[in-house]
Structure formats: structure tokens, C-alpha cells
Amino acid sequence: MRKIILLGSTGSIGTQALEVIDANRDQFEVVGLAAGSNRVLAEEQAARFGVQHIAFGAEQAAQLVRDVSADVVLNGITGSVGLGPTLAALDSGAVLALANKESLIVGGDLVVSRAAPGQIVPVDSEHSAIAQALRSGERSEVGRLVLTASGGPFRGRTRESLRDVTPQQALAHPTWNMGLVITTNSSTLVNKGLEVIEAHLLFGVPYDRIAVTVHPQSIVHSMVEFVDGSTLAQASPADMRLPISLALNWPHRVSGVGKPLDWTTSSTWNFEPLDSEVFPAVEMAKAVGAAGRTFPAVFNAANEQAVLAFHAGVIGYLDILDVIEEVVQRHEPTDLSLDALHDAEGWARREADSVLETRR
Numbered sequence: 231m232r233k234i235i236l237l238g239s240t241g242s243i244g245t246q247a248l249e250v251i252d253a254n255r256d257q258f259e260v261v262g263l264a265a266g267s268n269r270v271l272a273e274e275q276a277a278r279f280g281v282q283h284i285a286f287g288a289e290q291a292a293q294l295v296r297d298v299s300a301d302v303v304l305n306g307i308t309g310s311v312g313l314g315p316t317l318a319a320l321d322s323g324a325v326l327a328l329a330n331k332e333s334l335i336v337g338g339d340l341v342v343s344r345a346a347p348g349q350i351v352p353v354d355s356e357h358s359a360i361a362q363a364l365r366s367g368e369r370s371e372v373g374r375l376v377l378t379a380s381g382g383p384f385r386g387r388t389r390e391s392l393r394d395v396t397p398q399q400a401l402a403h404p405t406w407n408m409g410l411v412i413t414t415n416s417s418t419l420v421n422k423g424l425e426v427i428e429a430h431l432l433f434g435v436p437y438d439r440i441a442v443t444v445h446p447q448s449i450v451h452s453m454v455e456f457v458d459g460s461t462l463a464q465a466s467p468a469d470m471r472l473p474i475s476l477a478l479n480w481p482h483r484v485s486g487v488g489k490p491l492d493w494t495t496s497s498t499w500n501f502e503p504l505d506s507e508v509f510p511a512v513e514m515a516k517a518v519g520a521a522g523r524t525f526p527a528v529f530n531a532a533n534e535q536a537v538l539a540f541h542a543g544v545i546g547y548l549d550i551l552d553v554i555e556e557v558v559q560r561h562e563p564t565d566l567s568l569d570a571l572h573d574a575e576g577w578a579r580r581e582a583d584s585v586l587e588t589r590r
């Protein structure tokens with residue numbers, strides 16, 4: 231029986247994790263839950279799963295992780311506010327099932343160096359796919375990692391046609407049902423940019439050997455290319471319960487979590503290059519990832535501010551990337567420490583607010 235602490239229990243990842251656990255109560259026991267502001271749902275979940283420890287907000291979530299013993303901490307909080315809980319999970323010795331990619335990206339080497347080998351198990355579908363493909367080969371035989379991107383709701387559009395995009399249109403993801411921030415990030419391709427940095431940090435592959443291809447069906451979740459020209463791809467229907475369950479039970483699979491692909495009817499899988507002129511986010515993320523230090527934290531913080539401003543009707547859709555670019559250009563990086571991160575993020579949020587103020 232694995233004891234699970236679930237952070238972000240009220241969100242898309244959190245509720246799907248509880249579905250997996252509910253269907254496999256003989257394998258998993260929830261010993262702690264943390265949420266943000268949705269107290270009603272969190273308390274209902276605690277009652278349903280007999281959970282005694284419940285926390286609200288990121289600081290309480292980190293304290294919960296320090297106080298309650300668990301085998302696995304699933305971090306499904308949104309945003310870089312998840313960094314404290316991520317570090318607490320690593321310090322506790324539990325396996326960290328990581329959906330909250332932002333904490334790894336902003337923390338960079340601070341997070342990686344705190345983790346024991348194999349302690350971080352990715353929940354993000356692309357990184358779960360890569361982790362699965364890597365189980366069968368030597369690391370020295372890896373040529374490239376190829377991340378798939380759905381392309382989002384605006385695939386094929388010109389930049390000019392995106393000027394008047396509404397929040398509702400940006401939230402119409404073609405293949406996944408996710409929270410507001412990641413869905414918006416998928417539409418701008420910022421999500422894929424963050425995932426390139428995430429892949430570099432998780433798998434230690436340099437940025438010039440991490441590629442992105444657009445795959446609108448979201449069936450192939452990513453691939454590993456090996457030095458002999460062979461490629462291993464992981465394929466399954468777009469259902470996050472699969473990578474969630476694998477991370478909770480790593481390295482073992484949980485039977486019957488999802489439906490396999492249907493081979494009795496015709497289907498087509500497409501792959502196409504990313505249009506980096508219209509969607510520059512991946513190239514921007516590669517540059518900030520390679521520059522390192524406080525740059526990834528600033529990139530992420532500026533994006534978080536811009537996304538909220540877009541949904542509040544303060545800025546237009548194209549302003550999201552413009553705000554990030556301007557803030558990143560103005561940044562003077564410092565070496566990584568928790569204090570430096572705190573200062574850089576605070577600076578980036580204030581700077582983003584002042585840039586977006588000029589675009590009202």
C-alpha cells in the first residue's frame with residue numbers, strides 16, 4: 231500500500247489522481263491533501279478518502295509534506311508557488327510525482343541537486359513518455375529527445391489573425407482538458423517552451439538535442455531518438471490518468487487505468503514542424519534555459535503575470551509574449567539561490583505589471 235500526499239487536489243491533475251486512487255484503493259492510501267481556495271471540494275475529498283491532514287495554500291502544503299510521512303508526494307499545484315512544496319517533498323525522501331513543472335523550471339539546479347537519483351518521476355505526459363522510452367536503453371545511446379506539441383487551438387494561424395483572440399478561444403484546447411494557466415500556455419506554445427526546459431533538467435540532454443514537433447492528435451506523447459537512427463515513441467489516448475498512475479506506482483503500471491488505442495478503425499497521425507515565427511515561445515524558452523541562472527524564473531513569472539492580465543481583459547493575446555520578451559530582455563541575472571529566486575521573481579512580476587500597464 232503506497233501512502234500518497236496529493237497537492238493541488240481540487241484541480242485537473244488532483245481530481246484525476248483521486249479517480250485513479252479511488253479505483254485502486256487496495257494499492258494507494260491518501261494521507262494528506264492540499265488545495266488553494268476551493269475549501270468545499272477539498273473538505274469533501276478529505277471526507278470521501280478518510281484523510282486527516284488537509285492544507286490550504288502553498289506554505290501549509292509544504293508544512294504538510296514536512297509533517298506527514300508518505301511514500302509519494304504528487305505536486306499538482308499550478309505555478310511557481312509550488313517550489314516550496316517541491317523542495318519539501320525532496321527533503322522528505324518521498325518520491326516526487328511532478329506535475330508542477332514550474333517549480334523544477336524556476337528552481338533549476340537548486341531542485342535537481344536536492345533530488346536523489348530517480349526521486350523525481352514526471353507526470354507531465356511528454357516527460358512520462360520519454361521516461362518510459364528511456365527504460366529500454368543506455369543514456370549514452372540517446373541522440374535526441376523529441377517532444378510532441380498539439381499546436382493548440384491556433385495551429386496554422388498567422389500572427390496577425392491572433393490579435394483579437396479572446397480568453398474563451400484560448401481556452402478551447404483541441405485535445406486536453408486542463409486548468410486555465412496550462413491551457414493558455416498550450417495556446418501560446420509557452421507550455422512547450424517550459425517543457426523543453428523541464429526535459430533538459432530531468433534528463434540532462436543539452437538544448438541542441440531537444441526538438442519539438444507538432445502532432446495535432448496528441449496520441450504520441452513524445453519520443454527518444456537513439457544514435458543508430460531508431461526512435462522509440464510512447465502512444466496512448468490523451469488521458470492524464472495514465473502518466474499520473476504510472477508516477478504514483480513507479481516503476482510499475484496500474485492495470486486498467488485507461489483504454490488502449492483502437493486499431494479496428496482507420497486513423498491518421500500527423501507530424502509537422504512548429505511555426506516559430508507565429509509561435510516564438512519555444513525558441514525564447516530554449517534561450518532562457520541555456521542562459522540559466524535566474525532567467526527561467528523570470529520567463530515563467532512574466533508569463534504568469536501576463537496570462538492573468540490577459541484573462542482579466544487588461545492586455546491582448548499577442549501582448550503575452552511581448553511582455554515576456556521585454557521583461558526577459560531587461561533582466562540582469564544572478565546566480566541561483568532561494569533568496570535570488572525570490573528577488574528575481576518579485577522583480578519580474580513588478581516589471582511585467584509595469585510593461586502590461588503600458589499596453590492597456
Ligand SMILES: NC(=O)C1=CN([C@@H]2O[C@H](COP(=O)(O)OP(=O)(O)OC[C@H]3O[C@@H](n4cnc5c(N)ncnc54)[C@H](OP(=O)(O)O)[C@@H]3O)[C@@H](O)[C@H]2O)C=CC1
Nearest residue numbers: 238240241242243266267268287288307308329330408409
Ligand atoms: N491538467 C493537466 O492535464 C496537466 C497539468 N500539468 C501541470 O500540473 C499543474 C496543475 O495543473 P492543473 O491541474 O491543470 O491546474 P488547475 O488549475 O486545474 O489546478 C491547480 C491546483 O492548484 C491549486 N493551487 C493553486 N494555487 C495554489 C496555492 N497558492 N497553494 C496551494 N494550491 C494551489 C488549486 O487549488 P484551488 O482550486 O483549490 O484553488 C488546484 O488544486 C500545473 O503545473 C500544470 O502545468 C502538467 C501536465 C498536464
Ligand SMILES: CC(=O)[C@@H](O)[C@H](O)COP(=O)(O)O
Nearest residue numbers: 354355379380381382416421
Ligand atoms: C497533457 C500535458 O502533458 C500537457 O502539458 C499537454 O502537453 C498540453 O498540450 P500541448 O502539447 O498543446 O502543450
Ligand SMILES: [Mn+2]
Nearest residue numbers: 354355356425
Ligand atoms: Mn505536457
